[in-house]
Amino acid sequence: NAGVTQTPKFRVLKTGQSMTLLCAQDMNHEYMYWYRQDPGMGLRLIHYSVGEGTTAKGEVPDGYNVSRLKKQNFLLGLESAAPSQTSVYFCASSFWLIRAGTEAFFGQGTRLTVV
């Protein structure tokens, strides 16, 4: 009963370093999302994917890239980390048709600090 799993849980990066956050879901969901959570701002959508091989920009996409080579995985990349990217990152997944009665399921979050 894994649901949505994010790797890693914590990470400290130096400015300019790169890293990839991995999200895996086992619910056969079509949609996957990456959000960032900052104090006083709620969660904001970075990128999302409507299916294998497709990605789209969300509200705050600058500085991030994503890939969805397999339906169950959604990767978030930071090519050159900046202190402004210090945040908690959440991955989520859902079925494409919300009227089917399901909500988005979230991972445990990744706390990233860029120094």
Next chain:
Amino acid sequence: AQKVTQAQTEISVVEKEDVTLDCVYETRDTTYYLFWYKQPPSGELVFLIRRNSFDEQNEISGRYSWNFQKSTSSFNFTITASQVVDSAVYFCALTVAETSGSRLTFGEGTQLTVNP
């Protein structure tokens, strides 16, 4: 564009008090879905409720109840007889039908502290 506003940044109550968390939303779409999520100190996001725009019935689940009023664009959440375990950040969120899936617009969150 959609917007969700949770004007209460922090609320502090004493155990057993009732508390209401406010949520006001903006959208031009006639079909939309509203959500409440709970984020306890452990950090995960826990789904509480989903309500679609055509269903204005209030809902009660144990000590939790939700009041959806389209006339005021509000979807408020009340906890009756609050308990220490209710201490968390609560998020209200919105998605519209055209996007499909669940691209959520979140409010800023309300930090609820229930003191013993």
